[in-house]
Amino acid sequence: xxxxxxxxxxxxxxxxxxxxxxxxxxxxxxxxxxxxxxxxxxxxxxxxxxxxxxxxxxxxxxxxxxxxxxxxxxxxxxxxxxxxxxxxxxxxxxxxxxxxxxxxxxxxxxxxxxxxxxxxxxxxxxxxxxxxxxxxxxxxxxxxxxxxxxxxxxxxxxxxxxxxxxxxxxxxxxxxxxxxxxxxxxxxxxxxxxxxxxxxxxxxxxxxxxxxxxxxxxxxxxxxxxxxxxxxxxxxxxxxxxxxxxxxxxxxxxxxxxxxxxxxxxxxxxxxxxxx
Amino acid sequence: xxxxxxxxxxxxxxxxxxxxxxxxxxxxxxxxxxxxxxxxxxxxxxxxxxxxxxxxxxxxxxxxxxxxxxxxxxxxxxxxxxxxxxxxxxxxxxxxxxxxxxxxxxxxxxxxxxxxxxxxxxxxxxxxxxxxxxxxxxxxxxxxxxxxxxxxxxxxxxxxxxxxxxxxxxxxxxxxxxxxxxxxxxxxxxxxxxxxxxxxxxxxxxxxxxxxxxxxxxxxxxxxxxxxxxxxxxxxxxxxxxxxxxxxxxxxxxxxxxxxxxxxxxxxxxxxxxxxxxxxxxxxxxxxxxxxxxxxxxxxxxxxxxxxxxxxxxxxxxxxxxxxxxxxxxxxxx
Numbered sequence: 001x002x003x004x005x006x007x008x009x010x011x012x013x014x015x016x017x018x019x020x021x022x023x024x025x026x027x028x029x030x031x032x033x034x035x036x037x038x039x040x041x042x043x044x045x046x047x048x049x050x051x052x053x054x055x056x057x058x059x060x061x062x063x064x065x066x067x068x069x070x071x072x073x074x075x076x077x078x079x080x081x082x083x084x085x086x087x088x089x090x091x092x093x094x095x096x097x098x099x100x101x102x103x104x105x106x107x108x109x110x111x112x113x114x115x116x117x118x119x120x121x122x123x124x125x126x127x128x129x130x131x132x133x134x135x136x137x138x139x140x141x142x143x144x145x146x147x148x149x150x151x152x153x154x155x156x157x158x159x160x161x162x163x164x165x166x167x168x169x170x171x172x173x174x175x176x177x178x179x180x181x182x183x184x185x186x187x188x189x190x191x192x193x194x195x196x197x198x199x200x201x202x203x204x205x206x207x208x209x210x211x212x213x214x215x216x217x218x219x220x221x222x223x224x225x226x227x228x229x230x231x232x233x234x235x236x237x238x239x240x241x242x243x244x245x246x247x248x249x250x251x252x253x254x255x256x257x258x259x260x261x262x263x264x265x266x267x268x269x270x271x272x273x274x275x276x
Numbered sequence: 277x278x279x280x281x282x283x284x285x286x287x288x289x290x291x292x293x294x295x296x297x298x299x300x301x302x303x304x305x306x307x308x309x310x311x312x313x314x315x316x317x318x319x320x321x322x323x324x325x326x327x328x329x330x331x332x333x334x335x336x337x338x339x340x341x342x343x344x345x346x347x348x349x350x351x352x353x354x355x356x357x358x359x360x361x362x363x364x365x366x367x368x369x370x371x372x373x374x375x376x377x378x379x380x381x382x383x384x385x386x387x388x389x390x391x392x393x394x395x396x397x398x399x400x401x402x403x404x405x406x407x408x409x410x411x412x413x414x415x416x417x418x419x420x421x422x423x424x425x426x427x428x429x430x431x432x433x434x435x436x437x438x439x440x441x442x443x444x445x446x447x448x449x450x451x452x453x454x455x456x457x458x459x460x461x462x463x464x465x466x467x468x469x470x471x472x473x474x475x476x477x478x479x480x481x482x483x484x485x486x487x488x489x490x491x492x493x494x495x496x497x498x499x500x501x502x503x504x505x506x507x508x509x510x511x512x513x514x515x516x517x518x519x520x521x522x523x524x525x526x527x528x529x530x531x532x533x534x535x536x537x538x539x540x541x542x543x544x545x546x547x548x549x550x551x552x553x554x555x556x557x558x559x560x561x562x563x564x565x566x567x568x569x570x571x572x573x574x575x576x577x578x579x580x581x582x583x584x585x586x587x588x589x590x591x592x593x594x595x596x597x598x599x600x601x602x603x604x605x606x607x608x609x610x
Binding site: 167169170172173174175176177178179180183187188191192 | 326327328347348349350353354355357358359361362363364365374375378379422426432
């Protein structure tokens with residue numbers, strides 16, 4: 001007997017889903033709302049919800065006080081660069097693990113993943129010293145490399161699971177048809193793995209964009225991305241919640257918009273292999 | 277040109293030896309079929325020739341050229357896979373043109389050859405479709421098209437028809453045979469289906485556990501199987517194998533007689549038994565006869581019009597000149 005879904009049941013599940021969704025989104029919504037309030041309204045108790053004097057004052061002040069576009073540009077370069085660099089390493093790595101596995105492939109994959117379980121602060125000191133030695137402190141190059149390295153395990157894992165789904169016979173057919181390794185990866189594997197590659201790229205841009213620990217610790221002024229831009233509003237002058245909110249909104253807006261337009265791709269990426 | 281010579285070829289995966297030392301020659305223009313039960317190493321052998329697997333030791337020569345170090349892309353062979361292995365993101369036209377594109381042919385030549393192959397394979401109307409929009413038979417033809425455009429030294433077929441339904445399989449069998457007659461190119465065809473082997477091959481290579489059990493023309497294998505394994509494998513339904521007293525009468529450990537070489541009668545014959553299951557194919561009828569005192573069951577072929585009830589007693593007489601004799605090691609006694 002098929003399970004019947006009553007209207008009542010539907011309403012309940014819909015409400016619960018919306019409830020959870022709003023709960024998760026609430027901090028972001030509250031930040032965005034606060035960014036349009038005056039400082040006084042921002043800390044008002046009880047809090048004001050929608051009926052306050054909407055103002056763009058905070059955005060003007062933030063713009064005036066700091067150079068948003070410079071931080072934005074740094075974020076774009078660091079997130080984009082680390083993702084691009086990562087893909088150049090991760091695609092061949094995932095290819096070899098998926099299609100020419102050795103007895104140690106599973107171990108290598110797990111070992112790579114285990115680095116993600118290490119608290120980042122544990123390696124801060126050595127990396128900081130290396131950065132000083134190499135003169136990479138507060139440079140976009142240095143940060144790009146570090147972010148690429150910390151996200152590489154996830155990239156390789158994601159691509160690996162995608163590549164695993166591609167039947168090896170198709171690649172063998174390409175080999176029989178005269179394709180060398182380069183042609184095989186370029187003309188056969190990559191086009192077939194485009195959805196997987198796209199969602200890997202997207203996820204990594206988001207991870208790199210939001211990365212705060214390393215960006216805050218390894219940059220000062222020149223290479224500081226948007227995370228540092230937000231942080232600069234949280235510390236020195238005490239509690240300017242509205243301005244902090246405005247800065248945060250400006251920092252997350254680009255990635256939020258990118259995420260919105262690519263959500264289909266992302267969802268498919270994150271649940272890939274779960275349904276088939 | 278496409279003579280393929282295997283000399284003392286072996287293949288092991290770790291500690292497991294899949295192919296013990298093996299020698300084999302396939303002449304230029306020959307249609308060779310590797311046949312054997314699953315797991316006998318026939319596909320591995322094909323993949324060794326293709327270069328998709330490396331030989332553990334020994335030599336493979338294609339047209340006299342040792343090719344251990346030549347990657348599959350440059351061996352000049354084309355392969356048709358069991359799963360077709362078409363490129364799902366390319367149209368039929370691009371699929372067929374892919375080997376030409378890899379070989380660096382210009383667009384005009386690519387188009388010309390693709391059109392030509394498509395005409396031969398009845399694919400002209402489907403050139404702009406993707407593999408996902410084709411039926412199994414059409415996909416198989418695309419895979420063959422992709423193999424023929426490059427005019428390879430030899431074709432390798434890895435169980436290409438096993439995913440098709442019975443009717444299509446018979447049709448494609450004929451098409452591949454026609455193709456071979458027209459191109460006169462060496463073809464190596466792997467199958468576990470002895471009917472495919474019998475109907476298509478110039479030369480059948482029967483394999484078991486990586487060993488070549490016998491090499492010969494279909495009729496050679498049918499008429500003079502070298503051992504019990506080949507005797508049981510070639511021919512459908514299987515040859516009846518009889519041990520014991522009856523075999524001793526023929527100075528052998530085991531004797532074999534094919535179902536089609538036994539005549540049956542209601543009243544008299546050398547052997548007798550009780551009819552079990554009858555399989556009516558229309559043209560022929562096969563009776564499985566029990567309680568003969570010879571073997572668990574003796575299969576007999578009769579004319580399609582002959583009918584015996586289940587449980588009826590019948591008499592059988594084998595044709596003496598068609599009895600195969602085998603010694604205690606299972607080898608044929610000449």
